[in-house]
Amino acid sequence: xxxxxxxxxxxxxxxxxxxxxxxxxxxxxxxxxxxxxxxxxxxxxxxxxxxxxxxxxxxxxxxxxxxxxxxxxxxxxxxxxxxxxxxxxxxxxxxxxxxxxxxxxxxxxxxxxxxxxxxxxxxxxxxxxxxxxxxxxxxxxxxxxxxxxxxxxxxxxxxxxxxxxxxxxxxxxxxxxxxxxxxxxxxxxxxxxxxxxxxxxxxxxxxxxxxxxxxxxxxxxxxxxxxxxxxxxxxxxxxxxxxxxxxxxxxxxxxxxxxxxxxxxxxxxxxxxxxxxxxxxxxxxxxxxxxxxxxxxxxxxxxxxxxxxxxxxxxxxxxxxxxxxxxxxxxxxxxxxxxxxxxxxxxxxxxxxxxxxxxxxxxxxxxxxxxxxxxxxxxxxxxxxxxxxxxxxxxxxxxxxxxxxxxxxxxxxxxxxxxxxxxxxxxxxxxxxx
Amino acid sequence: xxxxxxxxxxxxxxxxxxxxxxxxxxxxxxxxxxxxxxxxxxxxxxxxxxxxxxxxxxxxxxxxxxxxxxxxxxxxxxxxxxxxxxxxxxxxxxxxxxxxxxxxxxxxxxxxxxxxxxxxxxxxxxxxxxxxxxxxxxxxxxxxxxxxxxxxxxxxxxxxxxxxxxxxxxxxxxxxxxxxxxxxxxxxxxxxxxxxxxxxxxxxxxxxxxxxxxxxxxxxxxxxxxxxxxxxxxxxxxxxxxxxxxxxxxxxxxxxxxxxxxxxxxxxxxxxxxxxxxxxxxxxxxxxxxxxxxxxxxxxxxxxxxxxxxxxxxxxxxxxxxxxxxxxxxxxxxxxxxxxxx
Numbered sequence: 126x127x128x129x130x131x132x133x134x135x136x137x138x139x140x141x142x143x144x145x146x147x148x149x150x151x152x153x154x155x156x157x158x159x160x161x162x163x164x165x166x167x168x169x170x171x172x173x174x175x176x177x178x179x180x181x182x183x184x185x186x187x188x189x190x191x192x193x194x195x196x197x198x199x200x201x202x203x204x205x206x207x208x209x210x211x212x213x214x215x216x217x218x219x220x221x222x223x224x225x226x227x228x229x230x231x232x233x234x235x236x237x238x239x240x241x242x243x244x245x246x247x248x249x250x251x252x253x254x255x256x257x258x259x260x261x262x263x264x265x266x267x268x269x270x271x272x273x274x275x276x277x278x279x280x281x282x283x284x285x286x287x288x289x290x291x292x293x294x295x296x297x298x299x300x301x302x303x304x305x306x307x308x309x310x311x312x313x314x315x316x317x318x319x320x321x322x323x324x325x326x327x328x329x330x331x332x333x334x335x336x337x338x339x340x341x342x343x344x345x346x347x348x349x350x351x352x353x354x355x356x357x358x359x360x361x362x363x364x365x366x367x368x369x370x371x372x373x374x375x376x377x378x379x380x381x382x383x384x385x386x387x388x389x390x391x392x393x394x395x396x397x398x399x400x401x402x403x404x405x406x407x408x409x410x411x412x413x414x415x416x417x418x419x420x421x422x423x424x425x426x427x428x429x430x431x432x433x434x435x436x437x438x439x440x441x442x443x444x445x446x447x448x449x450x451x452x453x454x455x456x457x458x459x460x461x462x463x464x465x466x467x468x469x470x471x472x473x474x475x476x477x478x479x480x481x482x483x484x485x486x487x488x489x490x491x492x493x494x495x496x497x498x499x500x501x502x503x504x505x506x507x508x509x510x511x512x513x514x515x516x517x518x519x520x521x522x523x524x525x526x527x528x529x530x531x532x533x534x535x536x537x538x539x540x541x542x543x544x545x546x547x548x549x550x551x552x553x554x555x556x557x558x559x
Numbered sequence: 560x561x562x563x564x565x566x567x568x569x570x571x572x573x574x575x576x577x578x579x580x581x582x583x584x585x586x587x588x589x590x591x592x593x594x595x596x597x598x599x600x601x602x603x604x605x606x607x608x609x610x611x612x613x614x615x616x617x618x619x620x621x622x623x624x625x626x627x628x629x630x631x632x633x634x635x636x637x638x639x640x641x642x643x644x645x646x647x648x649x650x651x652x653x654x655x656x657x658x659x660x661x662x663x664x665x666x667x668x669x670x671x672x673x674x675x676x677x678x679x680x681x682x683x684x685x686x687x688x689x690x691x692x693x694x695x696x697x698x699x700x701x702x703x704x705x706x707x708x709x710x711x712x713x714x715x716x717x718x719x720x721x722x723x724x725x726x727x728x729x730x731x732x733x734x735x736x737x738x739x740x741x742x743x744x745x746x747x748x749x750x751x752x753x754x755x756x757x758x759x760x761x762x763x764x765x766x767x768x769x770x771x772x773x774x775x776x777x778x779x780x781x782x783x784x785x786x787x788x789x790x791x792x793x794x795x796x797x798x799x800x801x802x803x804x805x806x807x808x809x810x811x812x813x814x815x816x817x818x819x820x821x822x823x824x825x826x827x828x829x830x831x832x833x834x835x836x837x838x839x840x841x842x843x844x845x846x847x848x849x850x851x852x853x854x855x856x857x858x859x860x861x862x863x864x865x866x867x868x869x870x871x872x873x874x875x876x877x878x879x880x881x882x883x884x885x886x887x888x889x890x891x892x893x894x895x896x897x898x899x900x901x
Contacts, residue, residue: 255683293830296657296658296660296664297807300804304807321590322589335639352611443565444594446589447595450593470565485705
């Protein structure tokens with residue numbers, strides 16, 4: 126304020142000259158308006174200069190915040206998506222381990238070595254992925270994760286007890302196997318399901334936030350450009366000098382840089398949108414189909430373990446198979462995978478026929494032979510598709526925000542340059558009053 | 560082939576997914592839920608109970624007089640009889656335990672169901688279908704018999720719904736069960752004992768209430784009925800669907816004691832060196848083969864088969880195979896139950 130007052134006093138003697146220039150064109154009402162401002166023209170120039178420069182600096186700050194927060198939202202979308210993919214991988218691993226354990230139980234001590242190796246690999250995957258998943262989880266989800274981890278340990282213990290008893294010919298092994306499978310369905314998958322739902326909700330919340338914060342930068346940009354335009358217009362009216370080069374450059378620079386930033390932010394968000402509705406959705410859906418298929422496979426084995434008495438397990442099979450079909454047969458589904466599952470499902474029907482006709486041994490034979498092969502083909506196919514979709518989604522989400530760092534830096538530098546240009550430009554006009 | 564019933568049901572779900580995918584925002588829809596309507600009506604069990612008068616009127620072990628003479632095994636059955644239906648079906652469908660060592664258990668090596676109960680049922684199958692063919696691979700007898708493994712709680716319902724023709728599942732004959740199904744004559748005399756941890760100091764069932772022991776019993780069993788009597792007030796009862804689940808609970812420390820028929824508990828002790836069967840039989844558990852209450856002819860037929868194996872030494876053989884030791888005389892049959900009208 127002090128320099129402003131000084132300026133008023135210092136420039137008072139030249140005021141009439143300026144006034145005479147202005148009064149030739151300015152409206153007669155200019156005098157009252159000026160008195161209302163209570164300042165002289167150079168003071169106003171200074172005011173406009175400082176105000177516009179401050180706005181340009183604010184543009185740098187708000188732009189930085191806006192781009193950063195969008196960048197963070199996209200990062201968090203990526204994190205939530207990675208978590209979703211990871212928890213689905215764990216679900217698949219756990220349910221596959223369970224389905225291997227139940228089918229192996231049917232063949233007793235004659236469990237094939239590669240099946241055993243696969244079981245152990247799946248269990249190790251589940252437990253190490255669970256440990257990794259704890260990063261970035263909090264509250265309810267973290268509790269669910271802790272409970273899932275300890276349940277997984279209990280599960281593997283029960284499966285080992287079932288095997289040990291089975292190897293000695295003790296029928297209590299079947300009871301341990303039942304308990305292990307029940308634990309997976311009633312507790313472990315329920316916990317993982319909760320984390321999965323939460324991750325899905327997180328993806329949606331973060332991508333929505335990335336959309337919402339889009340107005341800060343354009344509004345600030347419009348205000349800055351508006352201030353430059355209004356200041357230039359006022360100056361034109363006062364001085365009849367059509368254009369001030371530095372201010373003009375500043376305006377153009379601001380328009381360009383805000384525009385480029387907006388385009389790159391829009392690009393980033395629409396890339397992320399595309400991933401969420403594209404690869405990520407596909408990975409999510411197909412992963413659910415995969416889990417449902419393993420559930421069906423496990424239920425199928427349970428119908429035979431509960432020899433001739435597997436109605437409840439058959440009902441569970443039908444439920445799981447319907448879920449798999451619903452996803453694979455959907456308009457955006459995968460007909461090729463649906464055909465693979467259908468081939469397996471056909472064999473399941475013949476297993477049920479064999480069992481219902483009293484040929485339990487034949488049914489077991491089919492289950493560990495023809496049916497196992499068909500299922501292995503399907504599960505390898507769907508695993509490939511899920512993994513390629515999932516990694517495509519993850520890397521695309523990582524890349525989505527990658528241009529934002531550059532555009533943030535460009536915006537900050539350009540806005541500061543604009544602030545400088547504005548000061549220089551108005552300074553030139555101000556010199557004319559000295 | 561391309562449109563199974565499940566798939567058609569799933570198609571209803573597909574429409575829902577497509578619809579959900581149409582909303583404008585980029586977001587992941589919730590997990591896919593497809594509900595397949597359950598085909599099974601819920602069973603609401605209201606177990607009937609005998610009055611004291613009914614209990615006194617006739618001994619529980621009393622069954623129907625057997626048919627005069629069995630037809631030639633494998634030959635023509637009585638026209639329009641249940642046996643003829645079974646023969647026409649091509650197999651005898653039976654409900655057995657899958658995990659009761661020595662009575663009905665799956666041999667994990669061969670995958671066969673074997674035990675005392677199973678051998679008795681095989682005698683019935685032989686009487687209907689003949690001696691069966693010798694399997695060239697295993698040299699075992701291939702009988703047209705289908706085993707369904709059922710839990711304790713499923714024994715009566717599976718007979719009532721006709722899911723199985725006969726049940727031999729260490730099942731005690733008693734008055735309450737006669738209200739729902741029919742029984743053959745007694746084929747084994749068991750009694751309840753208790754299974755405890757080695758070195759627990761428990762010696763008889765009478766000590767359980769004061770020790771406030773945690774006792775595991777299977778649902779729908781006479782073991783449960785016994786433990787619910789007021790003299791056992793003080794114990795903590797844990798119910799499991801099957802008695803083998805009680806062994807699991809015992810091994811996991813969720814129960815201190817398993818009460819059950821001595822036949823079953825001996826099998827448990829054989830699977831767990833830290834478990835011992837203690838005390839005397841504190842109940843009488845006469846085992847009978849169960850049949851649908853309406854199939855009186857089948858029960859009479861089974862009684863004839865049991866009469867035969869009691870007298871021809873086959874019962875003794877089966878006893879030696881599965882129980883061992885000194886062979887007691889087979890339980891005597893009581894045929895004082897009047898055959899229902901019609």
